[in-house]
Amino acid sequence: MIDFPALAEIVTKSPSKIVMLVADGLGGLPHPETRKSELETASTPNLDRLAGVSACGLTTPVLPGVAPGSGPGHLGLFGYDPVKYLIGRGVLEALGIGVPVAPGEVAARGNFCTVDEDGVIVDRRAGRIASEESAALVEMLDTIDVPGVQASVYPVKDYRFVLKLTGEGLSDQVTETDPQRTGAKPQDVEAIAPEAAATAKAVNDFIREAWSMLAEQPKANMLTLRGFSLLPHLPSMVDRYLLDPAAIAAYPMYRGLASLLGMKVIPTGGTFADEVATLRERWDEHDFFYLHYKPADAAGEDGNFDAKVETLEELDRFIPEVLALEPDVFMVAGDHATPSIMAAHSWHPVPFLLHSKWTLGEGVEAFNERALGAGSLGRFPAEHIMLQALAHADKLTKFGP
Amino acid sequence: MIDFPALAEIVTKSPSKIVMLVADGLGGLPHPETRKSELETASTPNLDRLAGVSACGLTTPVLPGVAPGSGPGHLGLFGYDPVKYLIGRGVLEALGIGVPVAPGEVAARGNFCTVDEDGVIVDRRAGRIASEESAALVEMLDTIDVPGVQASVYPVKDYRFVLKLTGEGLSDQVTETDPQRTGAKPQDVEAIAPEAAATAKAVNDFIREAWSMLAEQPKANMLTLRGFSLLPHLPSMVDRYLLDPAAIAAYPMYRGLASLLGMKVIPTGGTFADEVATLRERWDEHDFFYLHYKPADAAGEDGNFDAKVETLEELDRFIPEVLALEPDVFMVAGDHATPSIMAAHSWHPVPFLLHSKWTLGEGVEAFNERALGAGSLGRFPAEHIMLQALAHADKLTKFGP
Numbered sequence: 001m002i003d004f005p006a007l008a009e010i011v012t013k014s015p016s017k018i019v020m021l022v023a024d025g026l027g028g029l030p031h032p033e034t035r036k037s038e039l040e041t042a043s044t045p046n047l048d049r050l051a052g053v054s055a056c057g058l059t060t061p062v063l064p065g066v067a068p069g070s071g072p073g074h075l076g077l078f079g080y081d082p083v084k085y086l087i088g089r090g091v092l093e094a095l096g097i098g099v100p101v102a103p104g105e106v107a108a109r110g111n112f113c114t115v116d117e118d119g120v121i122v123d124r125r126a127g128r129i130a131s132e133e134s135a136a137l138v139e140m141l142d143t144i145d146v147p148g149v150q151a152s153v154y155p156v157k158d159y160r161f162v163l164k165l166t167g168e169g170l171s172d173q174v175t176e177t178d179p180q181r182t183g184a185k186p187q188d189v190e191a192i193a194p195e196a197a198a199t200a201k202a203v204n205d206f207i208r209e210a211w212s213m214l215a216e217q218p219k220a221n222m223l224t225l226r227g228f229s230l231l232p233h234l235p236s237m238v239d240r241y242l243l244d245p246a247a248i249a250a251y252p253m254y255r256g257l258a259s260l261l262g263m264k265v266i267p268t269g270g271t272f273a274d275e276v277a278t279l280r281e282r283w284d285e286h287d288f289f290y291l292h293y294k295p296a297d298a299a300g301e302d303g304n305f306d307a308k309v310e311t312l313e314e315l316d317r318f319i320p321e322v323l324a325l326e327p328d329v330f331m332v333a334g335d336h337a338t339p340s341i342m343a344a345h346s347w348h349p350v351p352f353l354l355h356s357k358w359t360l361g362e363g364v365e366a367f368n369e370r371a372l373g374a375g376s377l378g379r380f381p382a383e384h385i386m387l388q389a390l391a392h393a394d395k396l397t398k399f400g401p
Numbered sequence: 402m403i404d405f406p407a408l409a410e411i412v413t414k415s416p417s418k419i420v421m422l423v424a425d426g427l428g429g430l431p432h433p434e435t436r437k438s439e440l441e442t443a444s445t446p447n448l449d450r451l452a453g454v455s456a457c458g459l460t461t462p463v464l465p466g467v468a469p470g471s472g473p474g475h476l477g478l479f480g481y482d483p484v485k486y487l488i489g490r491g492v493l494e495a496l497g498i499g500v501p502v503a504p505g506e507v508a509a510r511g512n513f514c515t516v517d518e519d520g521v522i523v524d525r526r527a528g529r530i531a532s533e534e535s536a537a538l539v540e541m542l543d544t545i546d547v548p549g550v551q552a553s554v555y556p557v558k559d560y561r562f563v564l565k566l567t568g569e570g571l572s573d574q575v576t577e578t579d580p581q582r583t584g585a586k587p588q589d590v591e592a593i594a595p596e597a598a599a600t601a602k603a604v605n606d607f608i609r610e611a612w613s614m615l616a617e618q619p620k621a622n623m624l625t626l627r628g629f630s631l632l633p634h635l636p637s638m639v640d641r642y643l644l645d646p647a648a649i650a651a652y653p654m655y656r657g658l659a660s661l662l663g664m665k666v667i668p669t670g671g672t673f674a675d676e677v678a679t680l681r682e683r684w685d686e687h688d689f690f691y692l693h694y695k696p697a698d699a700a701g702e703d704g705n706f707d708a709k710v711e712t713l714e715e716l717d718r719f720i721p722e723v724l725a726l727e728p729d730v731f732m733v734a735g736d737h738a739t740p741s742i743m744a745a746h747s748w749h750p751v752p753f754l755l756h757s758k759w760t761l762g763e764g765v766e767a768f769n770e771r772a773l774g775a776g777s778l779g780r781f782p783a784e785h786i787m788l789q790a791l792a793h794a795d796k797l798t799k800f801g802p
Contacts, residue, residue: 004464004484358743360430360438362771376750376770378780380465387466391748398746399463400473400483401490401628 002079002383006399013242016328016393018288019279020385022077023315024070025297026334027350027369029341031305038296038305038340039351039368042312046319047332047353047367055359055392056375058349059382061336067347073335074257078237078290079386087260088172088229094162095256099154101231106170106199109227110153110161111178112137112220119185119222124178125159126220134159137220144209149202163206163225170230171196174203178224186224203228236262237288241390246282248275249292258290272314276321283325291322300338301345308340329356329393332367333385349379356392403480403784407800414643417729417794419689420680421786423478424716425471426698427735428751428770430742432706439697439706439741440752440769443713447720448733448754448768456760456793457776459750460783462737468748474736475658479638479691480787488661489573489630495563496657500555502632507571507600510628511554511562512579513538513621520586520623525579526560527621535560538621545610550603564607564626571631572597575604579625587625604629637663638689642791647683649676650693659691677719684726692723701739702746709741730757730794733768734786750780757793 028038061068062082071092072082087095090107094100101107112134114123126134138161141153149167156162173193177186189207191200203225214221237245239262247258247265250272255265264286268278272293279289293315299308323330334350351372353364362376373379377388390396429439462469463483472493473483491508495501502508513535515524527535539562542554550568557563574594578587590608592601604626615622638646640663648659648666651673656666665687669679673694680690694716700709724731735751752773754765765776774780778789791797 002464004467006484010467358430358740358747358749360749360770361436362774374775376459376774376780377465378459378774380780384465387464388748389466391466391468396466396468396748398470399467400470400487401493 002081002387007240010397010399011242011390012395012397014393014395016287016395018329018331018389018393019291019322019325019327020077020289020331020333020389021291021293021322022074023293023296023332023334025300025336025338025345027337027339027346027348028300028308029339029346029348032341037369038300038308039312040366040370042309042316044312044316044367046316048365050319050323050355051353051364051367051372053359053361054353054355054364055377055388056353056362056364056372057377058369058373058379059333059352059385060349060379061347061382065347067345068336069345070253070335071257073345074254076382077333077335077385078261079240079383080234080261081383085232085234087232087257089227090162090229091231092253093156093160093227094154094164096253097154097156097162098252098256099162099164100256101164102166103231104170106165106172106228106230108163108225108229110163111224112159112161113186113222113224114219115185115222121179121182121184121186121222123219124182124224129159129220131155131157134161134220137214137217140213141210144206144213146202146205146209148198151202151206159220165199165202167202169195169198171199172228172230174200174228176224176226176228177207178226186222189225231260234260238262241288241386242395243288244286245288245290246286247290247292248278249290250275251292251294254292263290272318276318279322280325297338300340301343303340303343305340329354329389331355331385331389333382349373350382352377352385354388354392358392403482403788405788408641408788411798411800412643412791413796413798415794415796417688417796418684419730419732419790419794420692420723420726420728421478421690421732421734421790422692422694422723423475424694424697424733424735426701426737426739426746428738428740428747428749429701429709430740430747430749433742438770439701439709440713441767441771443710443717445713445717445768447717449766451720451756452754452765452768452773454760454762455754455756455765456778456789457754457763457765457773458778459770459774459780460734460753460786461750461780462748462783466748468746469737470746471654471736472658474746475655477783478734478736478786479662480641480784481635481662482784486633486635488633488658490628491563491630492632493654493658494557494561494628495555495565496661497654498555498557498563499653499657500563500565501657502565503567504632505571507566507573507629507631509564509626509630511564512625513560513562514587514623514625515620516586516623522580522583522585522587522623524620525583525625530560530621532556532558535562535621538615538618541614542611545607545614547603547606547610549599552603552607560621566600566603568603570596570599572600573629573631575601575629577627577629578608579627587623590626632661635661639663642689642787643796644689645687646689646691647687648691648693649679650691651676652693652695655693664691673716673719677722680723681726698739701741702744704741704744706741730755730790732756732786732790734783750774751783753778753786755789755793759793
């Protein structure tokens with residue numbers, strides 16, 4: 001969270017409404033032939049026009065040079081220091097498939113793998129076993145009884161699954177079983193803090209039982225576990241900002257993340273059109289809406305430049321519909337860049353605009369990486385976005401006499 | 402203060418002279434019809450020309466989105482972290498009317514109010530009683546004897562006054578009496594730290610005596626007190642920067658604030674012409690001059706766009722006169738923006754330029770919010786201005802071997 005204790009004294013409730021549209025993986029890099037980025041290539045007349053009358057800049061998700069995962073990328077956008085507040089891999093994987101994690105529960109990411117007769121890993125992904133096959137195995141593992149602990153297993157995709165432990169006094173202070181290479185055996189879990197002894201024993205009991213269950217499988221005859229994690233304590237946006245915030249996101253992980261921050265997660269359909277319809281239907285019920293647009297990141301991760309261009313053009317066509325609701329503050333932000341030529345999340349500065357009746361409008365000519373850099377917000381930490389939003393929505397009073 | 406302990410090792414005395422012209426409430430926002438800000442509307446040929454040969458940028462007074470009062474706004478300009486160093490409301494109010502506050506003294510802001518027969522507040526501002534009326538009441542309150550403490554009362558304006566306590570072992574760790582709403586009674590003061598018990602008792606004694614004195618008044622028959630504060634410990638600019646700094650400001654509050662930072666406060670007249678004349682007369686005596694220009698903020702707070710434009714044009718006409726003194730470093734800065742359309746202090750980035758023989762001169766075409774953003778300084782914390790000033794004045798040696 002921003003290191004600004006006086007925020008509690010100056011934040012105030014008001015009827016104004018804020019919309020934060022997060023275009024996942026928004027930023028990009030030029031195509032080697034055209035030397036134009038995805039945003040520069042896309043036709044985005046609505047975003048371009050809006051940029052001209054908005055406060056514009058480029059955000060740094062975590063630190064310059066640091067490419068964030070979806071967890072840190074989003075925490076920054078909502079004003080939480082992404083270096084301080086970490087969401088563990090197990091918890092994030094569970095949220096990603098819509099499995100809720102309650103305080104005190106431990107989640108871990110699981111992989112099916114192939115071991116030889118000596119128990120040495122020969123394939124860390126069990127031949128990338130198909131989802132249908134692994135789903136049947138997950139169902140079997142879910143029947144395992146571990147004394148004193150309830151072990152639940154959920155399928156993710158291909159060779160991946162989630163293990164969730166429910167019980168008294170569980171701890172995430174245990175080592176991982178995944179040796180991270182072939183030619184080694186999966187390790188037993190060890191407690192790295194005294195209070196984790198029972199958790200380590202429960203996990204090892206589970207693994208031994210699972211091993212005997214899987215022994216006859218041709219490919220997925222063993223498993224590895226890593227990213228054991230408890231739910232982090234995240235102060236609620238309700239308390240921190242005096243907002244009544246809502247999340248509209250088609251993908252489970254973003255819904256789960258939003259719920260950790262105290263947002264109300266509104267059920268919606270699987271497309272962005274559904275999300276915008278939901279926004280319109282529930283407009284009167286909240287004063288802050290987090291609206292998540294996934295396709296830009298997906299196309300970028302696929303390394304598909306043209307597809308990413310299309311997703312940005314699609315996003316642009318929805319802008320008038322959102323603006324028609326007349327939000328007092330409308331922001332377009334990204335959790336990180338996903339340049340198609342990298343086919344991965346990157347550390348590059350992320351396009352940002354904020355529009356309200358209190359924005360100067362700097363005459364930025366287009367919504368893209370190069371043009372937005374000339375805006376009045378300059379390059380700034382994503383963690384400061386929420387302060388800007390609250391100020392422009394008349395939700396912050398003067399600091400100090 | 403900037404978190405840079407090595408400053409003490411690299412700062413050095415030199416004969417060069419620095420002028421920091423602080424145009425209070427400098428930044429603005431566009432007029433709804435013309436879409437031009439006050440600075441963009443004003444004819445400021447001297448500032449425009451200077452911008453072209455200066456290092457230009459936009460400053461963030463405290464944090465993005467945070468609109469500062471005059472206290473934090475000015476502390477940042479002089480290199481003091483405005484989140485860490487807080488000047489209490491009582492002390493600032495005292496400084497604002499030219500009442501000095503010594504170490505160990507406690508100042509509070511007082512309001513006259515109207516209570517009904519049950520002691521319940523029915524008007525928190527005593528019908529906005531006129532200054533002349535309240536001055537007579539203040540004189541009366543000033544006669545109150547409190548055992549062990551000297552209580553002095555000073556008029557501010559309308560229903561407002563300052564209470565200052567002088568004595569041994571006073572503390573500001575007491576609650577406020579102002580319930581901040583009508584329909585409630587003023588509260589007794591309570592100690593929130595053990596060492597504040599005597600202070601709380603003294604204030605309550607004062608209030609009881611004041612209440613009986615005021616009982617027969619038609620409107621101002623009671624008072625409330627808040628913002629109890631001691632002088633904060635602020636390291637001196639003399640020690641920190643090895644400067645012999647002076648303040649030239651027509652308004653008492655800015656003089657008081659400057660004196661807290663170790664500046665010598667030079668007597669001057671009530672207009673900016675007087676201030677510039679004082680600067681010329683005392684040119685040989687100091688190496689740092691803080692020159693305060695108030696009218697821009699006053700017009701902005703009045704919500705008078707045209708008046709603010711005029712104040713900026715007036716300021717511009719004085720620029721050649723200041724430059725004629727040939728300061729080695731000349732800066733134009735603001736403690737915060739005061740957009741006329743908001744009629745209030747705001748959080749928006751504040752225009753800034755610095756001219757010296759070591760400035761690149763980026764060819765910025767005009768002195769306004771949009772144009773200056775393209776300057777080489779970009780957007781940066783006001784707290785860094787003093788480092789820039791010292792460097793450009795050849796008062797900082799190389800850091801590290």
